Each structure stands twice: as C-alpha cells, then as structure tokens.
Amino acid sequence: MKPLSAWVHISPWLVLVVLAGPVLAGLAGIVLPAFGWLPALGGDTPGFHAWRQLSEQPGLFRMVIISLVSGLLTTAVSLAIVSLFVAGWSGTRAFRAVERCLSPLLSVPHAAAALALMFLIAPSGLLARWVSPWLSGWQQPPDLLIVNDVWGFSMMAGLVVKEVPFLFLVTLAALRQCHAGDRMRLARSLGYAPMAGWFRAVFPALYPLIRLPVYAVIAYASAAVDVGLILGPTSPPPLSVAVLGWLNDPRLDMRFMASAGALLQVLVTVGALSVWWLGERLVTGISAGWLVSGGRRCADRWWSGAGLVGVMLTVLLAASGLLGLLIWSFAGFWSFPANWPGQWTMTTWERAVLLLGDPLRNAALVGVVATLLSVLLVLGWLENGARSPLRATRLPQRALYLPLIVPAVAFLFGLVMLQALLGIQPGLASVVLGHLVFVLPYVYLSLSESYRRMDPRWIQLARTLGASPDRAFFRVRLPMLMAPCLTAAAVGFAVSIGQYLPTVLLGAGRVTTVTTEAVALASGGDRRIVAAFALTQAVLPAVGYALALGLPALLMRRTRRIRP
Amino acid sequence: MKGLKLDHLQIALNDTVLLRLDARVRPGEVLAVMGPSGSGKSTLLSCIAGTLDPVFRTGGCVQLDGRDLDGLPPEQRQVGLLFQDALLFPHLSVAGNVLFGVPRHHADRREKVEALLRDAGLEGFGPRGPQTLSGGQKARVALLRTLAAEPRAILLDEPFSSLDATLRGEMRQYVFDRIRRAGVPALLVTHDREDAIASGGHIVEL
Numbered sequence: 225m226k227p228l229s230a231w232v233h234i235s236p237w238l239v240l241v242v243l244a245g246p247v248l249a250g251l252a253g254i255v256l257p258a259f260g261w262l263p264a265l266g267g268d269t270p271g272f273h274a275w276r277q278l279s280e281q282p283g284l285f286r287m288v289i290i291s292l293v294s295g296l297l298t299t300a301v302s303l304a305i306v307s308l309f310v311a312g313w314s315g316t317r318a319f320r321a322v323e324r325c326l327s328p329l330l331s332v333p334h335a336a337a338a339l340a341l342m343f344l345i346a347p348s349g350l351l352a353r354w355v356s357p358w359l360s361g362w363q364q365p366p367d368l369l370i371v372n373d374v375w376g377f378s379m380m381a382g383l384v385v386k387e388v389p390f391l392f393l394v395t396l397a398a399l400r401q402c403h404a405g406d407r408m409r410l411a412r413s414l415g416y417a418p419m420a421g422w423f424r425a426v427f428p429a430l431y432p433l434i435r436l437p438v439y440a441v442i443a444y445a446s447a448a449v450d451v452g453l454i455l456g457p458t459s460p461p462p463l464s465v466a467v468l469g470w471l472n473d474p475r476l477d478m479r480f481m482a483s484a485g486a487l488l489q490v491l492v493t494v495g496a497l498s499v500w501w502l503g504e505r506l507v508t509g510i511s512a513g514w515l516v517s518g519g520r521r522c523a524d525r526w527w528s529g530a531g532l533v534g535v536m537l538t539v540l541l542a543a544s545g546l547l548g549l550l551i552w553s554f555a556g557f558w559s560f561p562a563n564w565p566g567q568w569t570m571t572t573w574e575r576a577v578l579l580l581g582d583p584l585r586n587a588a589l590v591g592v593v594a595t596l597l598s599v600l601l602v603l604g605w606l607e608n609g610a611r612s613p614l615r616a617t618r619l620p621q622r623a624l625y626l627p628l629i630v631p632a633v634a635f636l637f638g639l640v641m642l643q644a645l646l647g648i649q650p651g652l653a654s655v656v657l658g659h660l661v662f663v664l665p666y667v668y669l670s671l672s673e674s675y676r677r678m679d680p681r682w683i684q685l686a687r688t689l690g691a692s693p694d695r696a697f698f699r700v701r702l703p704m705l706m707a708p709c710l711t712a713a714a715v716g717f718a719v720s721i722g723q724y725l726p727t728v729l730l731g732a733g734r735v736t737t738v739t740t741e742a743v744a745l746a747s748g749g750d751r752r753i754v755a756a757f758a759l760t761q762a763v764l765p766a767v768g769y770a771l772a773l774g775l776p777a778l779l780m781r782r783t784r785r786i787r788p
Numbered sequence: 789m790k791g792l793k794l795d796h797l798q799i800a801l802n803d804t805v806l807l808r809l810d811a812r813v814r815p816g817e818v819l820a821v822m823g824p825s826g827s828g829k830s831t832l833l834s835c836i837a838g839t840l841d842p843v844f845r846t847g848g849c850v851q852l853d854g855r856d857l858d859g860l861p862p863e864q865r866q867v868g869l870l871f872q873d874a875l876l877f878p879h880l881s882v883a884g885n886v887l888f889g890v891p892r893h894h895a896d897r898r899e900k901v902e903a904l905l906r907d908a909g910l911e912g913f914g915p916r917g918p919q920t921l922s923g924g925q926k927a928r929v930a931l932l933r934t935l936a937a938e939p940r941a942i943l944l945d946e947p948f949s950s951l952d953a954t955l956r957g958e959m960r961q962y963v964f965d966r967i968r969r970a971g972v973p974a975l976l977v978t979h980d981r982e983d984a985i986a987s988g989g990h991i992v993e994l
Binding site: 692 | 861
C-alpha cells in the first residue's frame with residue numbers, strides 16, 4: 225500500500241486514540257486512587273477516606289458553588305450578549321465592525337486576556353488611574369478587593385471576555401448553515417420586527433448547531449485553571465485551582481484526596497451541564513406557546529441596545545486591557561493617580577528578552593509540532609471520510625468534544641499519575657502529546673467544513689484524467705484547500721500557545737512556555753515584566769495567523785494576476 | 789468490438805430502480821440521453837466513469853472496447869468526463885491544466901500540450917491563469933484537458949448549459965467535431981433537445 229493510502233486508512237483510529245485515550249486513561253488514573261487504590265503509594269484498601277479528608281477541607285462548599293456558578297452564569301451571559309447582538313444587528317455596519325474586532329480577540333490566549341483585565345480593573349490599574357483623582361477623588365489606590373474578589377466576579381468577567389468572541393464566531397458559522405437570512409426575510413415579510421422574528425424563526429434552528437460549543441464553554445468555565453489563578457478568589461479558590469494546589473502538594477499521601485477532588489471537579493462540571501440541559505428543556509417548554517403567539521415586536525430597541533452594549537463592553541475591556549499591557553511594558557516610573565506613565569523606557573523589554581528565550585522556544589516548538597501532527601491526522605481522517613463515505617468511521621466524531629468537556633485538570637492529573645507509574649519521564653514529548661489532545665478538535669472544526677464543501681466533482685475529474693486517489697489528493701485536493709489548511713494550522717497553533725495546564729502538569733514544571741511563565745509571574749509583584757510576557761503570549765497566535773494569511777497570497781501570485 | 793456498450797445497465801437506490809439502459813455507441817458517434825432533472829442522468833455518467841456513490845447499486849454491465857469496466861477504479865477506465873462548468877483547476881495555469889491530463893508515459897508532454905492549445909486557437913494562453921479566460925475559452929481548455937488524457941470514451945454532463953445562447957451553438961459545433969476527429973464514442977446527457985439534435989446521433993429518452 226502507498227504511504228498516503230496507509231495513513232488515510234489508519235488515521236481515524238489514531239484520531240480516536242488521541243482524543244479518547246488520554247481522557248479515558250486519565251479518568252481511570254483518578255477514579256481508582258480517589259477510592260483508595262494506588263498500590264505504588266501504599267494504597268491497597270479501597271474505601272472513602274480520601275473523600276472524608278476532602279469533605280473536611282475548609283471552604284469546599286464554596287469552591288463547588290463558585291465553579292458551578294461561573295460555569296453557568298458566564299455561559300448564560302455570553303450567550304445572551306451574542307444572541308441579542310446577532311438578532312438586533314445582523315447585516316448592519318456595526319455588525320461587520322464587531323466581526324472584525326472579535327476574530328482577533330479569539331486568538332488571544334485566556335491567560336493573556338485575564339492578565340489584561342487584571343491590569344485594567346485592579347485598584348491601581350488603568351481604569352482607576354484614568355478616573356482619579358478628578359472623578360473618584362482617590363489619591364491612593366483604593367483598598368478594594370476587585371481582582372480576586374471573594375465570589376469570583378472578576379474571574380467571571382475574564383471568562384466572558386473570552387467566551388463572547390468564541391460563541392460569536394461559532395454562531396456566525398451556524399447562521400450560514402441554517403439559512404438565517406432566508407428565515408429572517410420570511411419573518412420580516414410576515415410583519416415580525418427583527419428581534420421578535422429572530423428569536424422565533426432563527427434561534428430555534430440555530431441553537432442545536434451551537435449546542436456542543438456551548439457545552440464546551442460551560443465545561444471550560446466551570447473548570448478553568450489559568451483564569452482562576454489570575455483573577456479568581458483565593459480563599460477559598462475555585463475548585464479547579466484548589467485541585468491543582470492539592471495535586472502539587474509535595475506530600476504524596478495527598479494524592480488520594482487530590483484524586484477525589486479531581487473527580488469532584490468532574491461531577492461539578494457534569495452537574496453544571498445537567499442544570500443547563502434542564503434549563504434547555506424548561507425554555508423549550510415555556511417558549512412553545514410564545515413561538516406561535518403571533519407577537520410581532522418585543523421591545524426591540526431595548527433588547528438590541530443591550531446586545532450592543534454587551535458586545536461593545538467586551539471589545540472595550542479586552543482592547544483597553546491589551547493597551548494597558550502595552551503601556552505597562554514600556555512604563556518607567558508611574559505614580560498612582562497619574563493617567564499615563566511619567567517616563568517611557570525599554571528596560572522592561574531588555575530584561576524580558578533575556579528571560580523569554582527558553583519559554584519562547586519551547587512554546588513555538590510544542591505549538592508547531594502539535595499543530596503539524598494535528599493537521600496530518602485531521603487530513604488523513606477527512607480524506608478517509610471522502611474516499612469511503614459508507615465505511616468512514618463516525619467514532620472519532622463522537623470523541624471530538626471529549627477533551628473539551630471533561631475537565632482538563634481531572635484527566636491530566638490522572639495522566640500525570642499514570643506517567644509516574646509507567647516511569648515515563650515528563651518533558652517535551654509528553655507536553656506535545658498533551659497539547660495534541662486539545663489542538664486536534666479545533667483543527668478539525670476549522671478544516672472539516674471546507675473539506676466537505678469542496679465540490680466532489682474536482683476529485684472525480686482528476687480521477688477520470690488518470691490520477692490515482694493519492695495523486696488526486698496531492699495535486700488537486702491539497703493545493704485547492706491550502707488556504708483553509710493554513711488557517712486550521714494557525715487556529716491549532718493559537719490553541720497550543722494558550723495551553724497552561726497540560727504544559728505545567730505533563731512537563732512537571734520543567735517545560736516552561738510563555739504561558740506558564742506569564743501565569744507564574746502574575747502572582748508576583750513585577751507588573752511590568754508580567755505585562756511583557758502576557759503581551760508576547762497574546763502576539764504569538766497573531767504571528768501564526770499572519771503567516772497563514774500571508775503564505776497563500778505569496779504562493780498564488782505566480783498563477784493569478786496575469787491579465788489577458 | 790470497439791465502442792461503448794451498456795448491457796442492460798440498471799441503477800438502483802434503496803430497491804427503487806432509477807434507470808435502465810441498453811445501448812451501444814460506436815467510435816466517433818454521440819449518443820444523447822435526454823430526461824428531466826432528477827431522472828438520474830448524472831448518476832448514469834458517474835456509474836460509467838466509476839465515481840458512483842456506493843449507496844447506489846448497479847446491475848448489468850458497461851463494456852468499453854470489449855473490456856468490462858465493472859470494478860475498475862476511475863483512473864483505469866480511460867473514460868473522460870466533461871461537466872457543465874469547465875472546472876479548471878484554479879491552482880494550475882492553462883498549460884498546467886492540460887498537462888494534468890497528459891499521461892505520464894508520454895515523451896514530449898509539454899509539446900503535446902502546446903499542440904493541443906494551438907489546434908484549439910489558444911496559442912500562447914499556456915502560462916495564463918484559468919481565471920483570465922472567457923467562458924468559451926474555459927470550455928475549450930476543459931475539453932482539451934479531457935482529450936489530453938487520451939480517453940477511449942467521453943461523457944458529457946450538460947456541457948453547454950452554462951454558456952450563453954450565441955456561444956452555445958459555436959461550442960456544440962466545436963465539441964462534436966473534435967470528438968468525431970478523436971474517433972471516440974461519446975455519451976451526452978442533457979435536458980436541451982437542441983443539444984441532442986446537434987450531436988447528430990441517436991437520442992434516448994429516460
């Protein structure tokens with residue numbers, strides 16, 4: 225068999241192993257110790273003592289509640305903002321402007337966005353400086369617990385800032401799929417105002433298409449570690465952050481309780497998803513009558529205004545936060561109520577460049593390798609589906625959302641324990657494999673639509689012209705899908721750059737990337753150096769996108785642009 | 789025996805027979821198959837070209853120059869396919885598109901491409917991108933690409949329906965002349981009676 229044919233043949237199975245293997249193995253790796261079974265650490269009597277110990281942890285109830293609430297509330301707020309905005313503003317200039325702002329925002333890693341927000345809203349942050357002293361009267365930074373507030377509102381704000389762009393872009397893709405334009409024209413012609421029409425005619429068809437991404441958002445928000453570390457409450461922290469603390473505890477017997485904690489995190493996420501699912505049923509039931517009630521308008525101006533405000537707030541928070549990072553990284557002496565730094569200096573960056581060498585190289589290496597592997601696997605899998613539509617295995621498709629829904633802190637911890645049991649050295653290789661689990665789903669989601677939309681006649685034509693399946697792939701399919709492939713690679717690279725947990729856990733702290741360093745430095749005092757790291761982290765994905773968009777333009781210049 | 793033979797060919801989907809056809813096309817002849825949309829015309833072509841979706845089941849057999857095509861992959865059938873759209877590969881130049889069709893064992897592949905382009909009145913168009921061609925030029929290059937692969941039969945899937953009325957007559961003339969000169973059997977599916985009549989061969993209604 226030719227190498228490509230063999231690859232196409234096995235890649236669906238490889239994808240399945242990559243997606244489901246680590247998640248299932250990792251879960252097994254926490255379930256057994258959680259119930260007392262871990263012979264390597266002397267655990268050979270099954271029982272509930274780990275759970276008893278866990279239940280005695282101070283603030284456990286609050287940790288659970290914070291995680292549950294941030295999972296549900298941030299998703300509800302983000303979904304509301306996105307759907308109100310899309311309903312009220314589709315097809316307007318404001319819509320296109322927001323579209324252009326939100327896409328780059330999606331590529332900003334969670335940690336960088338959280339740090340940007342932190343520097344913006346902290347008592348000595350940019351906002352406080354901008355309103356002081358003329359408005360607030362503050363001569364000193366106010367003694368307020370804004371960042372790391374007890375109930376995690378700043379953490380939730382940080383999550384919303386990242387969820388809105390994600391849900392918005394997912395919604396955009398779904399709008400095309402459910403022919404939202406036609407549905408709206410129909411509703412408008414029947415006399416429905418935009419809002420009333422959109423929620424009756426478009427949303428019921430749209431929601432099923434974005435349901436899995438919404439679930440992924442809930443799961444992420446209920447178990448986020450990096451955002452929680454940066455913006456979340458500290459005593460008690462959100463459950464996921466607490467679990468990370470327990471599993472980093474040098475006392476080995478803490479592993480049992482940490483496993484129980486990780487399993488509890490899984491239950492909390494499942495709980496959040498169940499509550500949301502019940503909410504879906506409830507809304508479906510309640511709205512059944514409303515859908516056909518014939519009401520042609522529903523305070524359109526008010527609701528669409530709310531959507532616009534929500535989206536604008538997200539964009540402004542993120543943009544001014546990133547601007548803040550930029551200012552801080554060049555700031556010299558900057559006394560409190562001053563709106564701008566008194567001096568500008570390059571010293572921060574001079575120091576940062578010395579510190580950035582290893583983290584930058586590791587981040588780029590891991591990102592490139594994980595992305596390359598993902599693209600190869602996804603291409604093989606998609607080509608397999610295109611060649612044998614009947615036999616194509618549907619199994620990987622079902623596993624696609626597994627790593628996005630099972631809390632990472634839980635199954636990665638299990639993997640760490642398995643890694644130790646099997647005597648595998650933590651290092652770059654395990655980190656790359658860990659990133660692969662999270663990068664692959666996004667590469668698939670980004671590439672699959674273009675792959676399916678490519679007219680099958682192109683390949684039929686190539687085949688009737690004498691090309692073998694492999695030749696048709698290399699000479700026709702790949703060149704024609706070069707742009708989407710590069711975009712998918714850029715998406716994958718951005719996802720990899722943003723990964724905090726797999727890097728820290730599977731690298732056992734030995735593999736430092738820009739992201740792990742930025743998070744680690746966040747709790748320290750040197751705001752300027754943190755800003756430089758966060759900014760570098762935010763810029764890396766953008767570099768990936770620039771390359772992805774620039775390369776095809778360069779390659780295509782040869783054949784296009786020749787006029788008669 | 790030379791030519792294309794459809795021997796009691798039958799295509800079915802989920803126990804519903806979509807079409808039955810028994811026909812023979814001699815080299816240089818064109819058989820026109822007519823039918824309204826949805827009558828399975830394109831399915832018939834996919835079946836002969838070997839690109840039929842496996843959800844369809846077929847009966848009977850297709851023979852080309854005495855060779856049974858059943859089970860052969862499309863690249864080994866030597867059956868050329870021409871669609872309504874020219875479908876010129878956008879990432880290749882005009883010459884590259886034609887070159888894609890020329891079999892690899894040929895000694896002077898590039899020379900052959902030049903000869904084909906010259907013959908079609910497209911001399912000097914080789915290095916251009918396909919986007920720079922007019923509709924009629926694209927259609928001609930698509931035909932050249934098909935002929936370059938030296939097919940033993942040509943299938944035409946509504947090849948003229950995307951062209952405007954003035955160009956259509958001209959292209960019909962050109963395509964049918966060229967096929968006759970190549971001396972291969974051709975099968976044309978269309979819903980346009982004028983296409984069928986212009987082909988000058990037998991007409992079958994589905």
